[in-house]
Amino acid sequence: MTDAVRLGKAAEFRPARAALFGCLTILATLFLAPTFGVVLSAFKTNREISLGEFWSIPATLYLGNFGEVIGNPAVGVYLLNTLLVAVPAAAASITLGVLAGWVFAKLRFRGSELLFLGVVSGMFFPPQIVLIPLFRLFGSLRLLDTLWALIITHTAMGIPICTLLMRNFFATVPNALRECALVDGVSEWQTLTRIALPISLPAIAVLATLQFTWIWNDFLWPLIFTQSDDKRTIMVGIVFLRGQYSVAWGLQGALSLIASLPTLIVFLFFQRYFISGMTMGAVKG
Amino acid sequence: MSVVELRDVRKAFGPVEVVKGVDLEIASGEFVVFVGPSGCGKSTLLRIVSGLEEITAGRITIDGRDVTDLPPGDRQVAMVFQSYALYPHMTAHENMAFALRMGGMPRGEVERRVAEAARILQIETLLERKPKQLSGGQRQRVAIGRAIVRKPKVFLFDEPLSNLDAALRAQMRVEIARLHAEIGATMIYVTHDQVEAMTLADRIVVLNHGRVEQIGSPLELYETPANRFVAGFLGQPKMNFVEVGRALDGSHAVSTPGGREIDLPQAQFDGSVDTLVLGFRPDSASIVEPAHGHLVGRVAVIEHLGSESLVYVAIDGAKDLLVVVAPGKSPLARGDEVGVRLSASGCHLFEASGKTIPKGSPEWRSVT
Numbered sequence: 001m002t003d004a005v006r007l008g009k010a011a012e013f014r015p016a017r018a019a020l021f022g023c024l025t026i027l028a029t030l031f032l033a034p035t036f037g038v039v040l041s042a043f044k045t046n047r048e049i050s051l052g053e054f055w056s057i058p059a060t061l062y063l064g065n066f067g068e069v070i071g072n073p074a075v076g077v078y079l080l081n082t083l084l085v086a087v088p089a090a091a092a093s094i095t096l097g098v099l100a101g102w103v104f105a106k107l108r109f110r111g112s113e114l115l116f117l118g119v120v121s122g123m124f125f126p127p128q129i130v131l132i133p134l135f136r137l138f139g140s141l142r143l144l145d146t147l148w149a150l151i152i153t154h155t156a157m158g159i160p161i162c163t164l165l166m167r168n169f170f171a172t173v174p175n176a177l178r179e180c181a182l183v184d185g186v187s188e189w190q191t192l193t194r195i196a197l198p199i200s201l202p203a204i205a206v207l208a209t210l211q212f213t214w215i216w217n218d219f220l221w222p223l224i225f226t227q228s229d230d231k232r233t234i235m236v237g238i239v240f241l242r243g244q245y246s247v248a249w250g251l252q253g254a255l256s257l258i259a260s261l262p263t264l265i266v267f268l269f270f271q272r273y274f275i276s277g278m279t280m281g282a283v284k285g
Numbered sequence: 286m287s288v289v290e291l292r293d294v295r296k297a298f299g300p301v302e303v304v305k306g307v308d309l310e311i312a313s314g315e316f317v318v319f320v321g322p323s324g325c326g327k328s329t330l331l332r333i334v335s336g337l338e339e340i341t342a343g344r345i346t347i348d349g350r351d352v353t354d355l356p357p358g359d360r361q362v363a364m365v366f367q368s369y370a371l372y373p374h375m376t377a378h379e380n381m382a383f384a385l386r387m388g389g390m391p392r393g394e395v396e397r398r399v400a401e402a403a404r405i406l407q408i409e410t411l412l413e414r415k416p417k418q419l420s421g422g423q424r425q426r427v428a429i430g431r432a433i434v435r436k437p438k439v440f441l442f443d444e445p446l447s448n449l450d451a452a453l454r455a456q457m458r459v460e461i462a463r464l465h466a467e468i469g470a471t472m473i474y475v476t477h478d479q480v481e482a483m484t485l486a487d488r489i490v491v492l493n494h495g496r497v498e499q500i501g502s503p504l505e506l507y508e509t510p511a512n513r514f515v516a517g518f519l520g521q522p523k524m525n526f527v528e529v530g531r532a533l534d535g536s537h538a539v540s541t542p543g544g545r546e547i548d549l550p551q552a553q554f555d556g557s558v559d560t561l562v563l564g565f566r567p568d569s570a571s572i573v574e575p576a577h578g579h580l581v582g583r584v585a586v587i588e589h590l591g592s593e594s595l596v597y598v599a600i601d602g603a604k605d606l607l608v609v610v611a612p613g614k615s616p617l618a619r620g621d622e623v624g625v626r627l628s629a630s631g632c633h634l635f636e637a638s639g640k641t642i643p644k645g646s647p648e649w650r651s652v653t
Contacts, residue, residue, distance in 0.1 A: 176370035183335050184384030184435060185358030194387070198374045 042066070042253030049249045065254035069241075075255065077230055078237035082216055083262070085147050085233060089154035090211040094204060096155070097162020102192050104163065105170035106178055116167065122160035127220055135224060149225040150233070154215045162207055169203035170196060205273035213263045234259045288313045288471045289334060289439055294343035296329055303329050305495040306343070311439075311473065316465050319475045320482040321492035321518070328443055330492065331475045335441050336360050348438045363432035364441040367448065369424045371416040377427045378403075378412040381434050395434075402433040405467060406460075422453045429461075433468070442474040446481065458484060479519050483507070491515050513562060513639040522567045522595060524633070525607045527580065529563045539563060539634075542602030547579045547627055561642075562635040567608040569631025572596055572617065578624015580607065584617050598625055 041049055042065055043058040069075055104116045138149045173196055181191040197204070222233040232240065238255050241248060289311040296304040304326045311317050319327040332338040334345065336357035345353050352360045371380050378399060385395045403409045406426045416424055425445060432440055442461075446454045462485055465472055476482055482489050483503045491498040491506065491514070499511040503519075510516035516524045529539040529547075539561060540546050547563070575581045582600035594615040597606040609625055611617065634642040 174368060174370065176366045176368045177372060179337050179357075180364065180366055180370040180431075181384070183337065183357040183360075183362060183364045183441075184387075184431070186384055186387045187358075190387050194383070195372050195374075199372075 038253045038256050040253075041249045042257050044250055046248070046250055054249075062250075065250040066258070069251055069255045069258060072241075074229060075234075075237065075241075075258075078232055078234040079259075079262075081147060081231060082233040082235075085150045085154065085222075086212050086215040086262075089151045089158065089215050090208060092151070092155040093158030093162045093211055094166075094207050096159050097164075097166045097207065098192075098197070098200075098204070100159070100163040101166025101168075101170050102196065104167040105173075106175070107188075116163070120160050120164050122157075123164070127157065131220075131224060138225060144225055145227050145231055147226075147231065150221055153221050153225070154218070158211050158214075162211070165203060165207055166200070169200055173199060201273045205270035209263075209267050209270050212266045216259075216263050288315075288348055289473070290344075290346045291330075291334075292344040292346075294330070294333060294345065295341045296326075296333060296338060297341045302341075303495050304333065304340075307492075307495075307497055309490065309497070309500070311471060313471055314469050316472045316474065316485060316487045317490060318482040318486035318488075319473065319490050319492055320477065320479060321498075323477060325492040326495040327475045327477075327492045331364075331441050331443055331473060334360075334439070334473060335362050335364050337364075361438040362441055363435045363437035363439075364443065365425075365428050365432050365445045367444040369416070369428040369448075371424055371427055371431075373416050376413050376415055377408065377419065377430070380416070380427055381431045384431070385434060398434040398436075399430075402430040405433065405464065406430050421449050422457060425449065425457060426460075429464070433464075438471065440470050440472040442472065444476055445474075447476070447478070454481075461485060480521060483519065489519075491518060493518075509643075510633065510641060512641055513564065513635045516564050516633055516635070516641070520566055522608045522610075524564045524566050525570075525609075526605070526635075527563050527600070527603055527607070529561050531561065541580050542600055543581045545579055545581070547632070548629070560637045562637065562639075563627075564633040564635060565627050565631050567595065568610040570607075570609045570625050570627050572598075572609055572611050572615075573624045573626045575622050575624040577626055579627050580625040582607070582623065582625070584619055584621045584623055587611075587615065587617055587619065589613070589615075596623070598623060600625075 037054065040055065040058065043062050044053070045062050045064065048056075048059065048062075100119065104112055134149075134153060135144070138144050138152075143149045143152070177195055178191050181195055182188075186194075217235060218233075219235045219239075222231075222236045226232055226236070229240070234255075238252055238259060241251055241255055289309070291307050291309040294304060294307045295302060307330060309317075319330055321327045329338060333340055334347075336352070336355060336359075340353065343353075344351060347360055347362065371377075372383065375383060381399045381402060382395050385398065386392075399412070400409075403412055406429060408423065408426050408430060411419060411423055411427070414423075416427070419427065425448075428445070445461075446457050449457060458481055461474075465485075474481075474485060486503055488500060489503055489506055490500050493514050499506055499515045501509075506515055506519050510519070513526065517526065527541060529541055531539060541563075580598075580600050580603075582598040582603075584596055585599045585606050586597040588595040588597075590613070592613050594611045594613055594617075596609045596611045596615065596617060598609060599606055607625060617623065636642060
């Protein structure tokens with residue numbers, strides 16, 4: 001097929017393509033509308049919102065909501081709690097995923113495929129299934145209403161996806177690299193930490209972003225496992241940030257925007273590692 | 286003294302035995318090449334020596350020490366991989382120093398060794414580059430350097446040149462030969478390229494289907510192959526094979542597919558040998574008038590290489606085309622009827638099973 005023919009085809013109207021494009025546009029709009037609504041309400045006064053002007057452009061750029069949220073000492077506690085859960089839980093699940101992924105990719109043993117499937121199948125259980133058993137378990141361990149319950153749960157829930165991603169990434173690391181290190185007398189641990197991990201930074205960056213965002217944005221576990229105000233995480237905090245008789249749309253909008261900043265920062269930080277081709281030059285090519 | 290000894294080494298992957306009992310002794314400073322077609326077990330055998338593959342049966346000793354059950358890192362061997370296997374995030378210098386540093390060697394000694402290896406391999410100016418900034422040949426040198434710095438008892442090369450283009454391969458071949466001469470280390474080299482095997486080896490080990498077919502110096506194997514497989518594997522272009530029959534009058538002659546006879550003086554066949562395969566190398570035969578040839582056929586293809594031409598002749602009654610080396614300015618054309626004349630001294634005889642009928646044997650005494 002010549003280029004001219006191919007170009008001619010591309011310029012044709014294709015109904016299936018147009019329909020797909022239309023569907024995606026509608027989905028994107030539905031998906032973005034709430035975010036847009038939150039941004040709008042964050043810059044409005046309560047009076048404006050009460051008048052039913054929810055979707056209108058703010059009359060003035062009102063920053064009072066942000067001032068009030070930042071001035072609220074509870075918000076600082078929420079943010080700190082979330083950080084104290086998200087960072088260790090993300091780090092622990094990624095560490096365990098790296099170790100398990102290396103074993104499943106490079107140190108296969110009899111039954112390792114089956115075990116791998118067992119670990120990964122953990123992803124397919126909805127959290128609601130384990131909610132009550134976990135609640136009772138943490139209750140008997142006296143860990144309810146502590147951040148430990150959240151850290152442990154998020155670490156465990158993160159292991160399947162971390163193992164799956166790291167195993168699949170390590171599978172692309174040439175075996176010859178490990179074998180060369182082994183022949184040279186380098187230990188398995190050194191091979192993993194000094195060779196495999198540095199060339200796996202893109203995968204780890206993706207995982208870190210995913211895990212951090214997922215844990216940061218989680219609502220279910222902190223809602224169930226914590227009760228006191230000083231143990232709440234930010235997502236639960238947003239909900240409880242309301243007047244006694246009214247919903248504080250403006251305040252919640254502002255806090256939602258502030259709460260999404262850390263995940264944005266994490267993404268921007270790891271974005272530079274989101275590059276492929278780190279293994280280029282290792283083997284022929 | 287032998288540095289590497291293999292005793293009845295066997296390796297099976299599940300029910301499939303890929304190395305079927307190999308015995309081998311390699312002397313100190315020797316350059317041994319494992320050669321054979323794909324899947325013959327040569328790479329597996331090398332990996333067995335390195336320790337990357339465990340064996341199913343047998344013993345391996347390196348420098349007098351039984352290493353059969355030792356992990357690769359304790360065997361004092363260094364390996365150069367086909368894919369180079371350079372650590373992509375490290376510079377050439379770091380690649381070479383890595384294993385030494387991990388082993389706790391003092392920094393000064395590491396630097397001294399890296400500098401020495403870089404000098405030997407002439408890569409001093411490339412040390413700060415990462416693998417992706419190096420060409421194929423340069424990467425291979427760094428990979429060899431990484432082996433040199435460890436001062437191993439044995440160097441193992443797993444098809445190290447097969448990813449390079451033809452010109453670079455020829456150059457690196459010379460450099461590896463030079464390296465062996467300079468450091469005098471024991472080297473085991475795996476290749477499927479018989480030119481590399483012939484040019485580099487002190488001794489060649491020809492493998493086929495997991496078995497050693499023959500071990501010997503390149504010329505020994507070239508001139509007195511133990512069987513048809515070795516005869517056909519070594520030499521470029523390959524040896525020609527023609528099925529021949531014994532002359533009916535019981536003389537020393539064999540009859541060719543065209544019905545002509547080649548007299549092999551003093552050849553004596555015992556009664557059990559019936560079907561024979563005659564082998565001759567392309568450069569030991571010549572193109573003659575049809576009337577004077579031992580074999581007669583038509584020219585199928587001519588390859589002009591400049592200094593010489595390869596003439597492919599289709600013989601009636603023979604499956605494969607025969608190759609004969611002719612002078613560079615050969616006037617022959619496709620379709621010409623030609624004769625192929627053999628010299629008795631250039632002929633090899635094989636039994637139907639492939640086994641060579643030795644020239645000095647009762648079956649064939651001194652054909653000269």
